[in-house]
Amino acid sequence: LFDRFKKGLQKSRTTLAERLGSVFRSRKLDESVYEEMEEAFIAADMGVETAMALVENVRTLARKKRIEQAEELPDLMVEAMSAMLSEADSDMNFAAEGPTLVLVVGVNGAGKTTTIGKLANYYLQQNKRVLLAAADTFRAAAIEQLLAWGERAGCDVVRHSQGADPAAVIYDAIQAGRSRNADIILCDTAGRLQNKTHLMAELAKIHKVAARELPGSPHEVLLVLDGTTGQNGLNQAKVFKEVVDVTGIVVTKLDGTAKGGIVVPIVHEQGIPVKWIGLGEQIDDLQPFDARAFAEAVCR
Numbered sequence: 203l204f205d206r207f208k209k210g211l212q213k214s215r216t217t218l219a220e221r222l223g224s225v226f227r228s229r230k231l232d233e234s235v236y237e238e239m240e241e242a243f244i245a246a247d248m249g250v251e252t253a254m255a256l257v258e259n260v261r262t263l264a265r266k267k268r269i270e271q272a273e274e275l276p277d278l279m280v281e282a283m284s285a286m287l288s289e290a291d292s293d294m295n296f297a298a299e300g301p302t303l304v305l306v307v308g309v310n311g312a313g314k315t316t317t318i319g320k321l322a323n324y325y326l327q328q329n330k331r332v333l334l335a336a337a338d339t340f341r342a343a344a345i346e347q348l349l350a351w352g353e354r355a356g357c358d359v360v361r362h363s364q365g366a367d368p369a370a371v372i373y374d375a376i377q378a379g380r381s382r383n384a385d386i387i388l389c390d391t392a393g394r395l396q397n398k399t400h401l402m403a404e405l406a407k408i409h410k411v412a413a414r415e416l417p418g419s420p421h422e423v424l425l426v427l428d429g430t431t432g433q434n435g436l437n438q439a440k441v442f443k444e445v446v447d448v449t450g451i452v453v454t455k456l457d458g459t460a461k462g463g464i465v466v467p468i469v470h471e472q473g474i475p476v477k478w479i480g481l482g483e484q485i486d487d488l489q490p491f492d493a494r495a496f497a498e499a500v501c502r
């Protein structure tokens with residue numbers, strides 16, 4: 203797991219661990235070290251607030267452990283960062299019985315469809331029965347793409363034609379999921395944040411149908427954020443939180459960016475757990491989020 207994180211987060215690691223490496227080597231622990239640490243955190247796109255809070259936590263740990271040499275700081279950074287990332291629980295919620303319904307939301311291009319394909323593959327490998335629902339009926343391409351992922355992963359896709367009512371797709375998916383004994387239903391949704399009122403109405407209707415047809419659902423609302431957009435992703439999280447009750451975040455494309463630090467303020471400032479991270483375009487390039495492995499991968 204650690205190797206996978208380390209390889210996938212190589213670019214973010216360069217920003218932090220390698221950048222700070224020279225600072226830490228053979229230097230006494232003084233204020234300038236903390237200043238450089240804060241700058242490195244900001245460079246990794248953690249934002250000023252979280253960067254400052256994290257440095258404070260490292261400082262507290264150093265005091266408590268009476269550490270005087272800067273070379274011992276990477277250990278403390280890992281400890282402080284994984285504590286901060288553990289503030290929210292990253293386990294997936296499952297239905298006690300019957301299918302678990304997962305809504306996947308996010309703006310177009312963030313990696314929603316790809317993530318659904320990867321999630322399908324992940325759960326299929328755990329011998330779960332997986333069903334996909336193409337409830338982004340706005341774009342014909344979105345339906346096509348989900349069908350392609352369904353084929354690649356090896357599971358069925360419930361779909362209607364373009365322009366159909368997304369809530370009707372969810373309704374059908376729940377009936378199909380029940381009759382086929384599905385363990386998990388992964389639903390793609392439209393991501394037109396430009397039209398917030400419309401999106402809100404659409405998601406509200408989906409919620410209503412889901413709650414009625416499958417009490418307790420949706421069990422998860424996963425927001426997919428493009429990690430390469432850094433702080434912008436944080437803003438998207440804020441906006442989506444106003445529109446829908448987001449229960450977890452998937453940060454994609456972390457393999458291609460030095461902005462992996464964005465994961466930290468998502469948890470610390472928004473209080474939403476990061477549940478998965480995308481580390482590539484292939485079907486198995488999705489990892490359940492692990493606070494410790496993440497912190498080790500970018501700090502050491």
Ligand code: GDP
Nearest residue numbers: 310311312313314315316454455480481482483
């Ligand atoms: P959607 O519009 O939100 O459904 O986005 P897509 O799933 O179509 O993804 C948009 C692009 O991002 C595609 O080219 C994907 O291959 C790419 N992508 C998605 N996730 C990842 C990831 O974790 N890493 C990389 N490198 N590319 C990704």
